[in-house]
Amino acid sequence: MITEPLTTADELEIRDVVVDFTRTTFTSERVRAAALTPRGYDEVAWKQMVDLGWTGLGIAEDVGGAGLGAIVQCLVHRELGARLAPTPFLGSAGFGAAALDVLVDDDEAAHGLLAAVVDGTVQCALALGHGRGWPGHESPSITAQPVDDGWTVTGSAALVLDAARADVVLVVAALEEGGWRLFQVAASALTPTPVPLLTVDVTRTYADLLFDHTPATPIGASSVTSDRVSLLVDRIAVYLAAEMVGVAIACTNQTLDYLRTRHQFGKPLGSFQALKHRCADVAVAVTVAQELVFSAATLIEADDVTSLALAAPLALARAGEVMLHATQEAIQLHGGVGFTDEVDIGLYYKRALGDLELIASPVDAYARMDLVRTGKTS
């Protein structure tokens, strides 16, 4: 927006490549067409992204990634959000890979799966067993049970991102003795087979997942605490927030273009001061939200978990609010065409509605932030 938090030459170069690819690939026509395909995403583009190494940009080099860190990862989320790209990038290379990275220390299984996510042979999705948001005092919604020959998981997760066509579902399940552990569940082991949910956002697939003593393979040798799960949620919250600012930036820019060119009463709409002021307010809000998000990304890179615990819910909450406001203003400022399907503004709005439910609503994210700030986290 008004400022660009990316500053190094490397980052700017990667940005230009990413923007170039997403602009030419995820045109409005292709995005809409992909939504109608059986898998619900653009498989050609997704394969290209894998081949270009995007699934490994933020992943460590020793498991086949490029090791470029959270800022570049967030840049990709931002630009994919800006084009409403119908791909499983957020669910698989974002949420899934983060779970493997944060919850599993030094384990061959995790590395194997991470490498498969990077090279595109496996597409995964993440089901959080504490429910939405950050883990608190609620009863877990997914638990793990040891059985003779291994483990099963039981419970449910609603509206899981990119889960309808995933090969593997990563499940963060509660252990009976306390703590959490990461499991993988083969999609083929799920009964009933997850069906894609028809939601307002056609550019994205969701599924409700049911686990009923479903065979599951633990990843990693040991359990982790709620704090570690919170750290995972912090991480994916920042990724999602980066997508959110992408959505907000793109629809604001489209609106500015429209206001610069469309005339009414013999003047460009953009010359009307009341509209100008509203654009200024939106642009400032989006700019600042983006600063919050990329600042949180630097905290991931710096491994400053204390600051990240505050910065992540703050970024998610504010990016969410700003995205919603920006998409709503975009509809209004477009006038008549804004509420039709003939322009993409409505698609941004509907992506926003979905994104706001993915991890935590702004209200819930602020509540988490308050708990952290006052030291009242569990």
Added chain:
Amino acid sequence: MITEPLTTADELEIRDVVVDFTRTTFTSERVRAAALTPRGYDEVAWKQMVDLGWTGLGIAEDVGGAGLGAIVQCLVHRELGARLAPTPFLGSAGFGAAALDVLVDDDEAAHGLLAAVVDGTVQCALALGHGRGWPGHESPSITAQPVDDGWTVTGSAALVLDAARADVVLVVAALEEGGWRLFQVAASALTPTPVPLLTVDVTRTYADLLFDHTPATPIGASSVTSDRVSLLVDRIAVYLAAEMVGVAIACTNQTLDYLRTRHQFGKPLGSFQALKHRCADVAVAVTVAQELVFSAATLIEADDVTSLALAAPLALARAGEVMLHATQEAIQLHGGVGFTDEVDIGLYYKRALGDLELIASPVDAYARMDLVRTGKTS
């Protein structure tokens, strides 16, 4: 504002008389000068108002009033608010008279005092013994005790309107056996003697009152329930809300005048669309708040206590919010002079701050409205 809720020829005629008097009497210079006098109000104007019969406009004819009802009473509050008139009208002829009317049935003492309020021989103030807002479950702040030769009252009331120079303080005190009763306390019986508080609003006087087994004379033969006290608060809330819309209307009109005449960048400020839209929003809000207030006044006249119990807190809350917003916008839209003492806009803002604390803040008034709406009043 945009609509005028007064409709009958009588109402409009009285309005014109009231407006004519207040415009010529309460000029900015006289208002500011009165604030500096020992009594803190314009004694000459107050005597004129009494002589013109304003103190009796809303009071029944059998005690010397004009019996014109709540709409005319609210009209006077509105117009006095519009001029920031420094008079004890709200505390004495508004709150005090309402207490005598609502809490006392058919009692010579009440009628005598009412008549004295009407003819200006007594200026009274009202101290509510349940604290601010509507009576709830809190412990009372003023209680009454029977003693050998009568009664005393004990407790305190903060920032009591027009109490610094009152002849009589009307006290709604809690009885030990439950219920409430209205007492009169001679100002001369108060120790320490109340001192006028210096507040942000120089156009008004307040005092903290302390009662420590202070001799008090009961008015009326019997005690009343909390519901009856609530009805009193409903009544005075509508009066105060009428003043609030007067404040909001006057400062909005002054702002519109300023915007029509003041030029910047070679154009009248009022031609800038962003400012226009903000004026439109303020004007609509003020207009609607005024509708709520005068609608509540008709419910007082119709003695529809069920509807009034909803309408009064609604009117108070909304008039309060709108008044605050209108006065703040007035400062901003005036630019540099807006935050100086050289124009009256700041005086309106400061009156607004005081009015918001007089009975109940908007938040508390809404909470009361919710209780009434859901039938959860005590």
Added chain:
Amino acid sequence: MTSLDHQVLGPAFAQTPYDHPFRVELRAWLAEHPVDPEPLDQDARFRHRRDWHRTMAGNGWVGLHWPVEHGGRGVDPLTQFMYYEEVALAATPEPVNTPGLILLGPTLMAHGSAELKARFLPGILSGDEMWCQGFSEPDSGSDLASLRTRAELVGDEWIVNGQKIWTTFAQYADYCFVLCRTEAGSERHRGLTLLICPVDQDGVTVRPIRQISGDNEFSEVFLDDARVPKDWVVGEVGQGWSAAMTLFQFERGDQGYTDHARMLVHLLDCEDALRVAEADGTLTVDRAADARRVQRDLWVRIQELRHLNYRGAVLAKAGQELGAVGSMTNLVWGELEKDLGSAFAEASGARSLVLGRHDTHARLASRAASIYSGTSEIQRNIIAERLLGLPK
């Protein structure tokens, strides 16, 4: 102490008490005529509304404000105010054929010939003939006077060419009243004429516009040598702007247009949904508290709209000009409708992302509210310039 009326609709107004004989009579009839809730599918929804219109019309419960001579009851605006509150309280389908009933019918009564009145008013009232409005054009959204559709009198027919847009429910309409330029070379407000154009003819093509909600409530209407009988002119030839202004007065003056009572009834549903969502853990305590605060604010704002509508009715009854109140109600209604739509969905949290639900649909559909009947921005311009006297 509070009755259900007070809880839902709010405090009573002096002139329209909840025990008013008119309310009692209508409530009794409505109690005897239960009706299913509205379906989600748009076509089914329209049929459902049309059927209900016909049921009501058959019993004399449509067009009450029309004069008795034209089939109405000639009730005053305050009775109409109560009428809308009562049909909303009974959760009946939304009114249909309003372009005919509210706009063209009364305009015809004011400006139309005896023949046109006799020909069209009965069908509007009964619901046998459906109407739509052809005013907006692609390049004259908020600036109506810049319209370019033209009509030429050839023999005993007007030949109409041009394009209209944002025409509500054109696909279900039998007639469209079209504002067009009949004087070649005329500009702005001059040289316009209001024609009644049959929709079912070769020269008229209706292309519904898909909205973000998935509905097609609005259409483009293409007029390619569309034919209109010579005499189907509302008012005088060349005086279309005046007829249109009359028509707008009716739009702004109708107390049901900005339907506060339906909103209040919906808000009740919304409050129920919130209680369920909090109880079953769909919403966290914090989020539920936030939603409750939003709903309370909405109740207050709908009370404000209700008071404006009441004021409008009082002014109309006194025969006064309604333009002022109309611009305000339009603004207040549009912004409120959007926030109400969002609050519906918010009350059920993530569930309201899933298609096929009323709350999901309401949130998306409501985004049009502050645009299609004149944008909020245009309303604010009008209020500032015409009502507050701020310079152009």
Added chain:
Amino acid sequence: MTSLDHQVLGPAFAQTPYDHPFRVELRAWLAEHPVDPEPLDQDARFRHRRDWHRTMAGNGWVGLHWPVEHGGRGVDPLTQFMYYEEVALAATPEPVNTPGLILLGPTLMAHGSAELKARFLPGILSGDEMWCQGFSEPDSGSDLASLRTRAELVGDEWIVNGQKIWTTFAQYADYCFVLCRTEAGSERHRGLTLLICPVDQDGVTVRPIRQISGDNEFSEVFLDDARVPKDWVVGEVGQGWSAAMTLFQFERGDQGYTDHARMLVHLLDCEDALRVAEADGTLTVDRAADARRVQRDLWVRIQELRHLNYRGAVLAKAGQELGAVGSMTNLVWGELEKDLGSAFAEASGARSLVLGRHDTHARLASRAASIYSGTSEIQRNIIAERLLGLPK
């Protein structure tokens, strides 16, 4: 887990960690130099601030961003960012002489003669000479280029005539930098010159303007044949607009100007006040909950301002243009300052009506924030036109 730093200031930034050596050094010095809270009376407050300025200056803690050759430490903007956070955390008096320190000093370094630098820079830094800014005029509030104060060179002196307004703390100032028209008949941005005018002379009359808060922070400055030595020109004669624009760049680029850390420290006081007011029944449960929500929103908004300030420091360190960030911070700061002022007072409810309290005063004083340093409306115009490219 969270430290007090995190609780008060928020998440750390990568380049300004809470254990940075600069912070450690400054904290140690501040701990050894405790200072009383600011008094309410304006004159006493100004003296208190000036005295503290001199204390800090005497120890090398003022003007750290100034080059070493002019008495500063030549620290980079990120260090300056930490500096402002630390002096705020220690609840020290607010900076004083900022017109000299932030604006004129750096402008002199860029445009001033060697003589002027030697004459004026030391006094600015030490606080021995106080400065004020004479730009705005009665009829050119937001439209600076329409200014009418004129100066004429007579012999070896400029004779200045005109009137300035909104001059902050002019009554305490020794010098005023005055933008005036030196070319007769010139218009708009042309023919202006920036002069340094001594305040203590017959030709200069300072009339403080009483604000709604009771303060007189701003003054009218009447210039009636005021005299300025011929060489006391900042930049070239006739190039005043360019000098003024340089000066504005410094205003917008200063990371302390939009003082997020002071706000965060005040907010902490505000949170304490709320706890007290709820506990003793001054505020109802509902009102306290509302106030708490407002305070939380403010914490978030101050974090936003803080991130903008940080971005500004990062950009400045990289030598990049700051205009963009400056307009945003001004807008965000002004609106935030007002809401923070109101929240202070709200935290104590009715008590904050009484004069003589810091919260009472802060609420009233804060109303000027979105006006005096360029109204929010002007900032939005600039953002929309210059940064977003919307047409004039």
